[in-house]
Structures are given as C-alpha cells and as structure tokens.
Amino acid sequence: xxxxxxxxxxxxxxxxxxxxxxxxxxxxxxxxxxxxxxxxxxxxxxxxxxxxxxxxxxxxxxxxxxxxxxxxxxxxxxxxxxxxxxxxxxxxxxxxxxxxxxxxxxxxxxxxxxxxxxxxxxxxxxxxxxxxxx
Numbered sequence: 001x002x003x004x005x006x007x008x009x010x011x012x013x014x015x016x017x018x019x020x021x022x023x024x025x026x027x028x029x030x031x032x033x034x035x036x037x038x039x040x041x042x043x044x045x046x047x048x049x050x051x052x053x054x055x056x057x058x059x060x061x062x063x064x065x066x067x068x069x070x071x072x073x074x075x076x077x078x079x080x081x082x083x084x085x086x087x088x089x090x091x092x093x094x095x096x097x098x099x100x101x102x103x104x105x106x107x108x109x110x111x112x113x114x115x116x117x118x119x120x121x122x123x124x125x126x127x128x129x130x131x132x133x134x
Contacts, residue, residue, distance in 0.1 A: 001027065001051070001107070004114035008054075011122035016054045020114070023047040052077075055114050061121035069120075073113045080106040 084090030
C-alpha cells in the first residue's frame with residue numbers, strides 16, 4: 001500500500017495517496033492484532049474497498065489504455081483472494097507459509113499496478129475529480 005500511496009503523493013495526489021495510506025494503516029493494525037481484535041476486519045475490508053475505488057478512479061483517468069492494467073489488477077485480486085477463499089488455496093491455503101507468500105504476492109502486484117495507474121493518470125491530464133493538485 002505504501003507504493004501507490006507514495007506514488008500519488010509524489011504527483012501531488014494527496015487525496016488518493018491519503019486514502020490508500022489509510023488502507024495501509026488499518027490493514028497493518030488488523031494483521032498485527034488478529035485474532036484478538038476481530039472487529040477490525042470489517043474496517044480493513046472497508047478500507048480495501050476504498051483503495052479499490054481509488055484504482056477505479058485512476059483507471060478512468062487514462063482510459064482506454066488503462067483497461068489492461070485494471071484487468072490484471074482485478075484478476076489478481078479476485079483469483080488470489082476470492083477463488084482462494086472458495087477453494088481453500090492460494091492466500092487461504094491451510095499452510096501458513098503458502099498462504100503468506102500468496103498474500104504478499106497479491107499485495108505486491110496490486111501495489112505496483114496501482115502505482116503505475118496513479119502515475120499514468122497523473123500524466124494523462126484528465127483529472128476529472130481534481131484529486132491531483134497541478
């Protein structure tokens with residue numbers, strides 16, 4: 001989450017950078033304290049969806065070229081998280097080493113694809129919601 005946050009902040013996108021940074025903070029707290037504070041999970045999920053909305057917004061800024069990046073982003077997230085949850089594999093594998101590696105890969109891929117999208121959105125000049133301060 002720090003990669004897309006810092007990318008957005010670097011191009012003066014303080015709102016998307018701050019929203020994704022909030023996701024980083026909440027997710028870190030959740031993973032560091034689970035299972036003791038299970039009430040944090042819904043907050044973590046809410047912030048993950050906020051981060052996804054930021055990705056949708058950045059995708060809209062440089063369409064149609066952004067569609068392959070967004071498709072890769074969504075395919076990775078849905079496969080590793082939802083498919084894995086359905087079939088108890090990937091990020092949901094019973095072996096904590098396997099599940100941790102898949103979870104880390106998912107976050108790395110999503111972070112890099114999000115950062116790329118943020119940088120391309122800033123370069124596009126379309127800025128429809130004024131999230132980037134020029």
